[in-house]
Amino acid sequence: MSVSEAPTETESNKAARRRLRKQPPPDPTPLAGLIDAHTHLAACGGRDPESVRSIVDHAASVGVAAVVTVADDIVDARWAHRAAQWDERVYAAVAIHPTHAGELDDATRAEIETMAADDRVVAVGETGLDYYWIGKSESCATREQQYEAFAWHIDLAKRLGKPLMIHNRDADADLLDVLAAEGAPEAVIMHCFSGDRNVARECVDRGYLLSFSGTVTFANSTELRAAAELVPDDQLLVETDAPFLTPHPYRGQPNQSYCLPYTARHIARTRDVDEVELAAIVGANARRVYNIPLR
Numbered sequence: 001m002s003v004s005e006a007p008t009e010t011e012s013n014k015a016a017r018r019r020l021r022k023q024p025p026p027d028p029t030p031l032a033g034l035i036d037a038h039t040h041l042a043a044c045g046g047r048d049p050e051s052v053r054s055i056v057d058h059a060a061s062v063g064v065a066a067v068v069t070v071a072d073d074i075v076d077a078r079w080a081h082r083a084a085q086w087d088e089r090v091y092a093a094v095a096i097h098p099t100h101a102g103e104l105d106d107a108t109r110a111e112i113e114t115m116a117a118d119d120r121v122v123a124v125g126e127t128g129l130d131y132y133w134i135g136k137s138e139s140c141a142t143r144e145q146q147y148e149a150f151a152w153h154i155d156l157a158k159r160l161g162k163p164l165m166i167h168n169r170d171a172d173a174d175l176l177d178v179l180a181a182e183g184a185p186e187a188v189i190m191h192c193f194s195g196d197r198n199v200a201r202e203c204v205d206r207g208y209l210l211s212f213s214g215t216v217t218f219a220n221s222t223e224l225r226a227a228a229e230l231v232p233d234d235q236l237l238v239e240t241d242a243p244f245l246t247p248h249p250y251r252g253q254p255n256q257s258y259c260l261p262y263t264a265r266h267i268a269r270t271r272d273v274d275e276v277e278l279a280a281i282v283g284a285n286a287r288r289v290y291n292i293p294l295r
């Protein structure tokens, strides 16, 4: 390559990188028995029964037997609730995300409550605390609004006897305090677990389930891997949180439930167990906690 060609080359490299970022990762080698414990099908391109079926078919082709699609706001909750009626492999979780906690008025509470009681809705979530977006996004709910909404969702999960699916960003201590003060439901799932090994140990001691996403595969995730190592078999889950958090080496590319085996394999290696055994363990945990039947 001559010096004069260098700028052109750089430009085309940039374009190639941009193309790559939009490109979905290749299919992983199948790993049977998995359930995606947390995904967002609408954000992954799910619109109607056909597009949802094609996402779940793709996941099933690599061993992901079912998915739990999670809502962020009331519009998303209505959609997730409907999507769970379209395909027997799709289950829903409904709640108002902590960043949207300001939207939880009486009418919204009533509607979330009705949907959450439905058989196809297997968890109340995602709810919790998100301090990261306060001050970064103008529409993000305040801490006070988040506490109030979180307490309401905790109570709802207890009344319905359904698991509580927790979103936690930069709020470890307060989140554990609120849960302890309100009294946690029987089943608590720390979705996209992001704490260090001490937070992990505290959650394990309290009997919570820790759900690991693609972040556990990232090069700098030493603490997360330490956390993934210490969780007892029956408190471990895996999720994609798709379309975000695509596992290494596809970080930044679009994520979908079919990418779950990459993360599951990584955790198997971290825990030094056979991948088939790991898949059976996390699959059984998801079925137990969400009450998902074997088909």
Ligand SMILES: [Zn+2]
Binding pocket: 126, 166, 167, 168, 191, 192
């Ligand atoms: Zn979340």
Ligand SMILES: [Zn+2]
Binding pocket: 038, 039, 040, 070, 126, 241
């Ligand atoms: Zn999520």
